[in-house]
Amino acid sequence: MLDIEDADVVAVEPADPPAPRHPWLRMIGLFVGVLVLVLVVVVAALFAWPLGSERLRSGTPRGFDFAAALAAGQTVVSADTADPQVRPECRSRLLSHGAKTAKAVLLLHGYTSCPADYAALAQLFYDRGYNVYLPRAPRHGLLDALAYQGITAAGLVGYADDAMSVVAGLGNEAGVVGSSGGGVPATWLAEYRPDAVAHLLVLSPFYRPATAQAPSIAIKPLVVLFGFRVLPDHIDDNGFSFAGLSQYLRIAANYADEPTNDRLASVAVATSAGDPFIDRRVAVDIPTAIAKDNATSLRSYEFPSQLGLAHNILAPATLGPRTEGIDTMYFNLYEGRTVTP
16 A cells, blocks of 8 residues: 655646736737627628618509690700700600600610710601600709719609600500610519500610629628718719619619519510620520510520620710611510511
8 A cells, every 4th residue: 555655746836827918918809809790790781781662662653645745745855955954965855746656665864874875766766656755864964974973763763753654645555765774764664664664675784783893792782882872972983973873773673573564565685795884694684584474575685796885785976887777676676576686
């Protein structure tokens, strides 16, 4: 039996106590932890932020007869003519045959653009017997080149809604053409104004920016931060306002999942392979879904990159001598005809 008293006893030196952490190190650690938590909460809030509103999900039909529709349209044209801030070439226009026609069309121009882009196409529709209305979008076509920064999603759908009521009174059958940003409220009308829209044609519709412009995961936060003016506006190298662009994206975010329009007879889209600004896949997918949901066919055309066309595939200044032929193709697409390259 071991005699404890006789056993060798080895003394163990006590370990040095850990050096105390400086208070400022603890504060930095706490600050970093709180900062990470705040960032997580902010990001979650940005993705959860609702983009919708009742106004962005419902149209407001107004039952105009021809006389009332003509008067309403002419009031808009006269107001533009009298306003010294509106550039003359950008004034709203109404091409009327003096009586209600079998067909009438609404032409909605693009972001930072104005009705001048439609000069040739409007004349073609008119020459084919249509009454034609080209309203200027809110805060566009003004001497103040940055006025479009102040546009709102509600203002854009209200402008399109009112214009569609005018066109519905100008013809027995009505439809809408929208270019670039104008393709967004045009598509909205096809979904939320089934009382009026029988034809939809969109040209380079700006439903979503190209990935090179903004990664998909960044779009929702950007729309929230700039679309709701949480952050001060930013103007990019192309002269585009982030706050302004976000209004169109808000409208597109409020499209119906399965829109029903029993009146819809044709849906068509044209894009350019050389367009650096829009997501071309989404530009076709959305009209395709609308056509499918309403049991009508989609007509589509994409200009090959070798033609050198970028985003604006409408303005005569861009199309040059090809304007007449391309506008004729647009007319046929609008009416639901198949076109060939």
